[in-house]
Amino acid sequence: MSNVFEIAGDVSVFGFRAVTSLFRRPFEGEQIQRQLAEIGSKSLPLVIASGFALGAVLTLHTRSTLVTFGATAWIPTVQALAFFLEIGPLVTGLLVAGRVGSGIGAVLSNMRATEQIDAIESLSIDSFKFLVVPRIVACTLALPLLTLFLDFSGLLGGFLSEYASSRLSFRLYISRSFASFEWSNFYAPTLKTAVFGFIIGTISSFLGYKTNEGAQGVGRAATTSVVASSLLIILVDVFLIKFIFFIFPESAL
Amino acid sequence: MINGRGSAVAFDHVSKSFGTKQVLHDVSFDVRAGEALCVLGRSGTGKSVTLKLIVSLIKPDQGKIWVEQDEITHLAESELSRVRRKMGFLFQDAALFDSLTLYENLALPLLRLTGKSQEEADLIIDKVLHQVGLAGDKKTMPSELSGGMRKRAGLARALVLEPKILLADEPSSGLDRITSSEIDDLLLMQKQEHNTALIVVTHDVRGAKRLGDRIVVLDKGRLIADGSFGQIEHSDSEVARNLVTE
């Protein structure tokens, strides 16, 4: 049990160190760019495809339910609220945790095992700043943007699915989608994914950076990164939702 | 003699332990400029730790380490970077950065540790790659290189800073005889052409005999023999004698 607290403490210190060293020179902009491309751009196909499929499927489900009440006009609203409030942020978080978290865990633990981190240190480069901080920063920046991609591709998938059954016009679909939106329904859930990104970056980097068990450790670091960051995202989401309701009471439906 | 002055690298009663495991126990030796020192010993006797102590990746528990005029165990990070600029490190598996091309791997230390411009760096990189026989592989990713090429690439990265001290961790490990002797040749050439001090950690006795002006033998963290190859062959220590005669 004390081991859990020890790890929690280590991770916290690790994350805190990342935040503080972010504001010290050198800023490693090149590395941040590199990671942004790796984490953001390369996740786009996955995120867009998932969002599109989810949107189409969700509309099929809500349609069959809402038709019972004669409330088909609400399909776009339900769809948009579901996506922007919860499905978008959470699914993006989990997808990125799967794709990027495992990558970070594997890459860093492999670099440790093959002495690449030592090599970097021997060049007087702060390996933490060089390897860890850019990954955390990139995750934190990329997640909200990826979430938007998933939200909107979900909306598009929902629209096409709805169009197939009711020939609803795009303008009307969009207008109905945002009919019940508050400001905070839009930006609060989107921005909360930055926290998810920070969690994914921190946990995966921690596990990769601190693992020094050779080739076997690489696989374990990758798996543990995904499991731990996925779990933590879902737990933190619960608190974040409560927190958002507290800050923006009108966003509670 | 063991005061650092005139030496490229000097260990002065250095001890290091990880947890309860004592890796180095009161080790002292020195390497003069332009001299090649081979550190022999069986696996797990603290040979690699010795090299990491020199570049200050780890700090000793006791004792002092001199690199030229600087006692490095208590240097600040900015001072260390100045000291590290004098040294090149060839890691056991080359430790090339997976995500960078060969060119970028070589450019990183140049751009990070020296104030050289892009053009100057390009010139140096071309020269070094030519030297190790990888002139046509600038754009290649490390994963596409063979073991021997990786080792040469690692050597190239160690050489771009034109080091006065070259550290090599098991330069022949994982390589066939011919390839490993090619690496040995490259090391010797560097030593002869630039008067570079070599510290080579190895368990390859043949290579050590060929490369080393002097040999030190480590066993269970202690330095048990120090001298030329012939001297070690007739050393008092049975372990050392067995090691070099196989």
Added chain:
Amino acid sequence: MENRNASIGLFVIGGLLLFGIGMFVVGDRHQAFAHHTEYYSEFVNLAGLAKGAKVRVAGMDAGQVLAIAVPNSPSSRFRVKWRIDARLRGLVRSDSIVTIGTEGIVGGTYLSVRPGSAQAVEAEALASIPSQEPTELADLLARGNGLLGDADGMLKTVGGKLSVALDGITTTVSNANDVVVNLKRGHGTAGMLLSDDELANHIRRTVTTATTDVQDIVADLKAGRGPAGMILRDEALASRIRETINNAQQATADLGHASRQADALVSDLNSRRIPTKAAELMDSLNDSARQVRQISAEMNKPDRFGMSPGVNIRESLTNANTATANLADATEALKHNFLTRGFFKRRGYYNLSEISPDQYRKDRAFTDPQNHRVWLSGPELFQSGSNGEELSAKGIALLNAALTENGDPIVESPVVIEGYWNGDAPADQLRRSRSRAMLVREYLQARFQLDPRNVGIVPLKNAPPKGMQRATWDGICIVVVRRG
């Protein structure tokens, strides 16, 4: 390298673009980028209206609810601050009405602003716009269901009961006829029945009550007092109808019972032709005959109105027959009314022509302070003419102004014209106030083509109903009865 930067560019710019689109679309719904005008309205019941709810002006999405101030005591109301696109402010007039609407069965609530009349001034920004309390959907549904149920039930009950009543009354009539015939014949045993004072009274009472009740109903129906409305509205009347019908049935049963008893007695007597008992029987019969004679004599005595029982009963029967016929007519009319007339439209009010001033003063429907009242003074309205008072030119102008100002409600709602005359001669007050009211009614009906059934008059001498803050009045008051 360039490839990588391009992908980062695509990713970042695309993401920011989507963020921008999101802000724009959500902002569009909040009209964050338009000019707004803000107003206030007050409600006792919010019906679930919340901050951020839509505001619709004449059905168009125009803005949203900004804030809701909670009242601190039951006497004050929720103060709702709302805003609309400034382009629509021309529709919001000082006489606009704000209500809380519901979007549908699963929809949310919104604020609905009814555009005011063209004559009214444009409402100032931050003005309080008058509100109407919301009808909650649940209430509406329940009320609608209830009404339908009531209407259905009423149709069935009225139809069923009336036919039962008709049967009952017919039976009563024939039974009563039998009794009368028997009485006329001086039938001993039947006469015996009538010695039972209580029974006789009961029969008489029942028949009379039934008759008068039915007459009342018929009178009401004939008078065209929005039968459906009357019946639906007046629970007491409904129960009276039921009671009447019960009474009629009871009477029928009683009479039936009586005639069966009489028959039984007769047959009993006829069967017992036993010689040993003959003398006794004869005595008894004689006795009975005497009694019957006595009863007959008593029955034939005129009652306190100077009417002989025969005449009395005959008249009752005639009445009952008339009532029956009328009732049948009325039922037809009633059905016709239900089916062809706007039932809901006519709900809740009725012809006012036959309301007595006293009834009028007591009826909440007319004295409701929420009713719109226009007080017009006599000297301004009337001038002396050849046949007493007549409307002056100024008075006509005043009436026109008063009614134009009121707009639609006067055409849609029942209107009562209260006549007042505050002259010296109390004896003339009723007559003069009535003639004033009639003058005004004639004019209004002619001028505005009002449905005569919707315009009532009532002479109130010189005293307005209680609660009008006027002890006396001279002139008229036009009351637009609130539809409830």
